[in-house]
Amino acid sequence: MKLLIARMNHETNTFSPVATPLEAFGRHGPSYGEAAWRENKGMQTAMAAFIDAAEREHAQIVTPVSASANPSGPVAAAAYDAICNAIVNAAAxxxxxxxxxxxxxxAENSNDGEGDLLARVRAVLPNAPIAVALDLHGNVTQKMIDHADVIVSFKTYPHVDMYETGAHAARLLFDLIHRRARPVIAWRQPPLLTHTLRSATAEGAMKRAVDAARAAEAEGMLAVSVLSGFSLADIAAPCISVVVVGDGDRAAADAVAQRIAQQIWDERDDFFYRSAPLADSVAQAAKLAHGADKPVLLLDHGDNCMSGGTCDTMDLLEEVLKQGLEGVVSGPLCDPEAVAAMHAAGAGATVTLAVGNKLASEAVKPQRPLTVTGVIHALTDGEYTISGPTYTGQRAFMGRAAVLDIGAATLVVTERTHEPWDLGVFESVGVDPRRARFLLLKSRMYCRPVFVPIAAALVECDSRGVTSSDYGLFRFEHVERPVYPLDAGTEWKA
Known part of the structure; x- marks a missing residue:
């Protein structure tokens, strides 16, 4: 048996000005062939689970490409074509x-990146079973449903079950191949734009939806996935979905999809997040720090790296300094110009720099960079190994990094946008985040498994970046209307 196994991961924020060329998909672009196999083998990715399952089947494995980029703006057409062509050309x-x-x-040339890829693969292999593992924030389309035999998504956010999801999808694929099961897919998609901060699976309506999915699996469905969608994509339906894989009985699968989707719609208000004014959030953090012996986390989810943020919005840092907070550690802030200037000046030098607010977008009005004076404490290549629990063991690349001490705050500045997955974001540049009084992270959720345990408290801060929870900042032109909450009177029945 010859199996094609590949990885293509990108969450696209169509409002983000951060470019997504081919080289964004890895340290210097995607990995191909044997390098793609090595990049995933032993890791916690769905592709790693695919490889392990295929090896247990003693299959011949073809791994044409592994391509994963941080969320950012639309994928360059040339990049999308290169990755898709690598997969399609290996399918025969x-x-x-x-x-x-x-x-x-x-992508610049596809509003349905995964659906268009699956259609091309299906055209080459009209009778071969295709199984897909998806992120919980996937925007499901009819074309994806039409051209896949098995679809399974993550059930956790923060995501820690990537490998388990891949193992689940692979198990169903081999059950199909060996005729132990007859997967059929049903789905529902309520017209509901969810806020990412309401897609955490440990609480609220999202937890109840995922619990219902797990219960349906326990009752006989092969797989039930609740995908909250990614609403910062201006496409037809960046909405929440329920995808059910049944065993031969499409009507039964459809009934489960209908029931869970209706449950979600009935609780739609619980998928809406209301942000506090930024000044109020900072004042709250200052109060929480009194008497605390651990840092207070301020999560700048309005400029969240893993939703396509520029990581150079200075709103939160400026407000923190305005309110007189000290003992601040902030980062990673993305500013290649500032990093270049600090590497040119050298460690120990005192410099005055304009930092941040350099990437403008149509959604958010540009601001002036923040001018700061400080001492350069460290200069590194910005590389470290993730200790977990997310993407454990993978090598992380921030681009070159520099540490600037401006007195009240220590700034970690990098050449690339980078999610604070790990304490290594700071420890790799000689900064101990545990000793901070206030820790400002360009993050929404992924940082929590690592940083919450070392923190005294957490405050969510909504700066006016391209990942803000304020939908009023964004001009949705392609979303099908009516849709909730953009249209308050939206009606729907599963």
Missing amino acids: GCDAVLLDLHGAMV
């Missing part, structure tokens, strides 16, 4: 396909 002669996809990719 394969008996089955396992794809590790995100589900919310938008």
Whole structure:
């Protein structure tokens, strides 16, 4: 048995000005062939689970490409074509396909990145089973449903079950191949734009929806996925979805999809997040720090790296300094110009720099950079190994990094946008985050498994960046209307 296994991951924020060329998909671009296999083998990715399952089947494995980029603006057409062509060109002669996809990719030449890829693979292999693992924030489309035999998404956010999701999808694929099961897919998509901060699976309506999905699996469905969608993609339906894989009985699968989707719609208000004014959030953090022996986390989810943020919005840092907070550690802030200037000046030098607010977008009005004076404490290549629990063991690349001490705050500045997955973001540049009084992170959720345990408290801060929870900042032109909450009177029945 010859299996095609590949990875193509990108969550596209169509409002983000951060470019997504081919080189964004890895340290210097995607990995191909044997390098793609090595990049995933032993890791916690869905593709790693595919490889392990295929090896247990003693299959011949073809790994044409592994391509994963941080969320950012629309994928360059040349990049999208290069990745898709690598997969499609390797498909001929394969008996089955396992794809590790995100589900919310938008390219310059495709509003349905995954659906268009699956259609091309299906055209080459009209009779081969295709199984797909998706991120919980995938935007499901009819084309994805039409051209896949198995679809399974993550059930956790923060995401810690990537490998388990891949193992689940692979198990169903081999059950299909060996005729132990007959997967059929049903789905529902309420017209509901969810806020990412309301897609955490440990609480609220999202937890109840995922609990319902797990219960349906326990009652006989092969797989039930609740995908909250990624609403900062201006496409037809960046909405929440329920995807059910049944065993031969499409009507039964459809009934489960209908029931869970109706439950979600009935609780739609619980998927809406209301932000506090930024000044109030900072004042709250100052109060929480009194008497605390651990840092207070301020999460700048309005400029969240893993939703396409520029990581150079200075709103939160400026407000923190305005209110007189000290003992601040902030980062990673993305500013290649500032990093270049500090590397040129050298460690120990005192410099005056304009930092941040340099990437303008149509959604958010540009601001002036923040001018700061400080001492350069460290200069590094910005590389470290993630200790977990997310993407454990993978090598992380921030681009070159520099540490600037401006007195009240220590700034970690990098050449690339980078999610604070790990304490290594700071420890790799000689900064101990545990000793901060206030820790400002360009993050929404992924930082929490690592940083919440070392913190005294957490405050969510909504700066006016391109990942803000304020939908009023964004001009949605392609979303099908009516849709909730943009249209308060939206009606729907599963």
